[in-house]
Amino acid sequence: MSEKFDCIVVGAGPAGTACAYELAKAGANVLLIERGEYPGSKNVMGGVLYRQMMEDIIPEFYKEAPLERPIVEQRFMMLDEQSAITFGYKGLEWAEEPYNNFTVLRAKFDQWFAQKAVEQGALLVCETVVLECIVEDGRVIGVRTDRPDGDLYADVVVLADGVNSLLAKSLGFHKEFKPDEVALATMEVLKLDRKIIEDRFNLEKDQGCTIELFGDATKGILGTGFLYTNKDSLNLGVGTLLSGLIKHKIKPYELLEYVKNHPMIRPYIQGSEPQEYLAHLIPEGGYYSMPKVCGHGVIVIGDAAQLVNAIHREGSNMAMTSGRFAAETVLLAKEANDFSENMLDTYRVKLMNSFVGQDLKKYKDATHHFDKFPQYFEKYIPMMNKAASQMFTVDGTPKRDKQKKIIKEMGSAGDKLKIARDVLRAWKVMK
Ligand SMILES: Cc1cc2nc3c(=O)[nH]c(=O)nc-3n(C[C@H](O)[C@H](O)[C@H](O)COP(=O)(O)OP(=O)(O)OC[C@H]3O[C@@H](n4cnc5c(N)ncnc54)[C@H](O)[C@@H]3O)c2cc1C
Structure with missing residues (x-):
């Protein structure tokens, strides 16, 4: 048998690297495997990195990480074809340390973060694809890679292989995701x-x-x-x-x-x-799409565990926090020399008690609701734009008459009741 690691982490995105960093920092023998030419080479993100969850891992990282800009303003635009209602918040408290969040380019950021894990002692191997988990007597004991003699062994394998997580799927932790997930x-x-x-x-x-x-x-x-x-x-x-x-x-x-x-x-x-x-x-399936997140000798983190809050476009922060919890759990398991599902379930408990689990639960019905009732995006946003246009166009019409016209254009009494019901329903799934 080749060298055995305390932990093998598959995927050097924010989830996997956070896990490898924390484990290496605590002195564990950890291998981080990435299929890309370098960490970040295959990774995509709109670009908002949240400061707090990164600082939970590397305090004051912003003093040296390759960040783009600290975000001081968040705007929201409700677009119609020729118009937009815009609102937002700008706060100069976000322009100063410790900041709120930053834009990043993942190709640069992931590379830097993985290098930090290497400096802590993690072994990073790129251009290597993990083909499957090696399972013996119902326990994951290692991974099979696409390298010659590519079987590697560990007490725990952490799957941080992103949204499709073919590895978790092959373990039977989830089915093929549906198009509405x-x-x-x-x-x-x-x-x-x-x-x-x-x-x-x-x-x-x-x-x-x-x-x-x-x-x-x-x-x-x-x-x-x-x-x-x-x-x-x-x-x-x-x-x-x-x-x-x-x-x-x-x-x-x-x-x-x-x-x-x-x-x-x-x-x-x-x-x-x-x-x-x-x-x-x-x-984007949220809470209901979460797969099983641990088994004997294996933990699933980040996008592989479907940890994204689509309403607040948070994913990288949940990925890093789940990576940190996975590392803490592996360290506990190592201390107890117990890598059973029961022991590793500590990870799931930590996750579900944190903001990650709580926020996923809070918005558990949101995506499904807005998918089922398309009128919010299809009908109500254009309606709001039209109303704003009428109200803000100064043409000598008294404002009360404008209001009446807007209300009339909302349709019959039945239509208005439907709108009121939809507002209430939206409130219920978001509250
Ligand atoms: C367009 C877009 C915009 C987004 N905007 C934001 C945003 O603004 N803010 C935010 O917080 N989140 C955002 N997200 C979500 C965020 O990108 C993810 O939640 C986050 O990247 C998850 O991190 P991860 O480490 O779990 O997975 P990933 O970042 O996907 O990393 C998985 C890694 O595993 C590697 N890998 C996969 N399979 C294997 C294998 N078999 N063997 C070896 N390596 C493997 C991949 O190459 C990759 O490096 C956005 C996502 C997208 C697509």
Whole structure:
């Protein structure tokens, strides 16, 4: 038998690297396997990295990590074809240490983070695909890789292989995900002069802004678009549930082209040069789609465990926190020399008691609700835009008459009752 590790972590995204970092820091013998040429080479993210969960692992990481911009403003745009209702929050407390969150480019950030794990003593092996878990008497005892003599052994294998998690699937932890459980997102990195970015987004030097796009950004299909500022580029993307793309027979890159040419978005990106085109799945099934997250000798973390809060576009933070909890659990198991499912279940308990489990539970019905009732994105956002246009157009009509007209255009008494019911329902799934 080849060398045995305390832990093998599959996948050097934020989840796997966080786990490897914590284990190595505590002196464990950990192997981090990544299929990409380097960590981050295959990874995609709109780009918001949350400070707190990263600091739980590396305090004051922002002093040396390759970050783009601290975000001082979060805007939301409810788009119709020729208009938008925009709101948001800008706070200069976010421009200073310890900051709130940052934009990042994953190819740079993941590489840096993995290097930090290596400095703690983790062994990182890239360009290596884990083909399957090695299972003996119902226990995972290692992994089979695509390298010659590529069987490797460990007390615990941590699966951080991202959204599809073929490895967890092959263990029977989950079935093939359905089209209404995953979103397909496409994005472009658009090169633009940093001064132009700051002028266009009303930012002081080095500050960042995020804009979330709803409604016509996805042609009314359940999903969102995003426009984020990097140092000298913008990340523009759009993601919708796969089921929506199938139902509306729209190709994801057509949707991205549509957003790029949208009259409310075009002025922001004018003069920019496409630098990179990326596409990736996002697990959006939430709480009900979570697979089994531990078994004998194995733990599942990050996107592989479907840990994404689609309502708040949080994924990387949940990934890192789950990685940290997995590491803490492996260390406890090592101390007790017990790698059974019962022991490793400590991970699940930690996860479900933390903000990760609590937030997934809070929004457990949200995606399904908005998927089932498409009128929120298809009908109500255009309706709100039209009402705003009427109310803010000064044409000599008394405001009370305008209000009456808007209410009349909402339809019959039955239609109004339906709207009121939908508002109540939305409140219930979001509260
Ligand atoms: C378009 C888009 C926008 C997003 N925006 C945000 C955002 O703004 N903020 C946010 O917090 N989250 C965002 N997310 C979600 C976030 O990217 C994920 O939640 C996060 O990356 C999950 O981290 P992870 O480590 O679990 O998985 P990943 O980052 O997917 O990492 C998995 C790693 O495993 C490797 N791997 C897979 N299979 C194998 C194998 N068999 N052998 C070896 N290696 C393997 C992969 O190469 C990869 O490096 C976004 C996602 C997308 C697609």
